[in-house]
Amino acid sequence: MLNQAAEVSLSKFMTKLLRHTPEAYGLILDPEDGSCLLEDLLDVIRKTPRWSGITEADIRQVVANCEKQRFAIQGERIKARYGHSHAKLEYEPGTPPLVLYHGTHQNALPAILKEGLQPMGRQYVHLSEGLHFASLAGSRRGKLVLLTVDTVKAAQHGVTFYYAGNEVWLAEPVPPACIARREEP
Structure with missing residues (x-):
């Protein structure tokens, strides 16, 4: 069983492998959904001296305990849920709740209110149904600012949600017309 520091470190390495540079490690992801065999991921991780003793149970522990739920295991396959910087993954369009949340930091607010929410090096803008994930995402780079997105208005502006x-x-x-700063209660 991994301790918390090792769990966080392995999670970061798995993110690198499944989201950013799989080809650099010889890991081949399915072009349809970005997944690979759990066994293949384990083999790649074990080739790194620091992680030579990692087990499938350790990977499953990381997946289960990852607060942001970055990974998903389905059967014998594993994938990053979102945020890929390699081939763009396709998701089925869906109908979100009337309001979604986005966490950001104070310094980014003027640009967002002027230009709207942009993917900023990601494939998509990330939004959440609840304040927890939005707060996690927004608190990484400074003073947290929570925004609300009016999804009905956004859909009228041509935004598709997945x-x-x-x-x-x-x-x-x-677009900025669909975004408001969430006032604290």
Whole structure:
């Protein structure tokens, strides 16, 4: 069983493998859904001296305990749920709740209110159904600011929403007219 520090470190390495540079490690992801065999991921991880003793149970522990639910295991396959920087994954369009949330930081707010929400190096804008995930995402780079997205208005502006699982929604850029700062209660 991994301790918390090892769990976080392995999660970061798995993110690198499944989201950003799989080809650099010889890991081949399915072009349809970005998944690979759990066994293949384990083999690649074990080739790194630091992780030579990793087990499938350790990977499953990381997946189960990852607060942001970055990974999904389905049968014998594993994938990153969202945020890929290699081939763009396709999701089925869906109908989100009337309001979704986006966490950001104070310094980014003026640009967002002027230009809208942009993917910023990701494939999609990441939104969440609840405040927990939005707060996690927004608090990484400074003073947290929570935004609301009016999904009905956004859809009227041509924005398509995709459900990525675990309360996370993905979208193409969201116009500023659909965004409001969430006032604290």
